[in-house]
Amino acid sequence: MDLRIFTEPQQGASYDTLLTVAKATEDLGFDGFFRSDHYLRMGEVDGLPGPTDAWVTLAGLARETRRIRLGTLMTAATFRLPGVLAIQVAQVDQMSGGRVELGLGAGWYEEEHTAYGIPFPAEKFARLEEQLAIVTGLWATEEGKTFSHQGTHYQLTDSPALPKPAQAKVPVLIGGSGPVRTPRLAARYADEFNMPFASIADSESQFGRVRAAAEQAGRQGDDLVYSNALVACVGRDEAEVARRAAAIGRQVDELRTNGLAGTPAEVVDRIGQYAAAGSQRMYLQILDLADLDHLELIASEVQSQLP
Secondary structure, X not given: OEEEEEEOHHHOOOHHHHHHHHHHHHHOOOOEEEEOOOOOOOOOOOOOOOOOOHHHHHHHHHHHOOOOEEEEOOEEOOOOOHHHHHHHHHXXXXXXXXXXXXXXXXXXXXXXXXXXXXXXXXXXHHHHHHHHHHHHHHHHOOOOOOEEEEOOOOEEEEEOOOOOOOOOOOOEEEEOOOOOHHHHHHHHHOOEEEEEOOOHHHHHHHHHHHHHHHHHOOOOHHHOEEEEEEEEXXXXXXXXXXXXXXXXXXXHHHHHHHOEEEOHHHHHHXXXXXXXXXXXXXXXXXXXXXXXXXHHHHHHHOHHHOO
């Protein structure tokens, strides 16, 4: 079971804060550092000092880290034109020496689009599907050849399809709970399927749908990595769990139900239940980025106990 750290910088984090957490992620032996791609805070927080751009952040971290995987959960297809996104991700992959992964989703948070003048189309899923076709098509085009796409939403003509990523294939992550279109899209384009903030039962069901869709598309179900993203709130005792829950404005009982909360032993057991349902990788949503002791505890007493 891989453990990756997953941050939500729109809730309030500077680049320096993210760099500190990313370096701790690397030093403590976690597999990767991922971040959301949002431009507006959510809930009752001030979001200061303001949003940071996901791919600008990852470009900086690419030069400041050496081992960990870097990526997004999830970049919104509404934020960037697919040709531009392909260039950005390829460049950051080069800057990192081949450690980047692209999580790409349809986009859902209308208020952030309104706040920053980003178009928020009614039909988003079809745009996401075209973006995936374009981004992966550009990367897969042989050097010296060109790529064209004549779609409903995007048209590219004789693109040189450059630059290329450092990796032969940048892993693509697709996620969500849609029962039909999402598994089909994952079966066609994804290297990893992620279930965000879902129960064990719902995760197992959706993993099964994705496996079935992959096999129907001519792939093996095991061609994909299956993962979850869950909020983490771990403490050495009940008082420490309660303190960490209060710091992020959550209730302990709710976190135990919907996330990875409790003592290290409880969290190890909970992760094991997700593993039994088919999860192979866990993204730990860390909401208090100043609490580096939290990461140290998870590394020393949770990660060390996992197979």
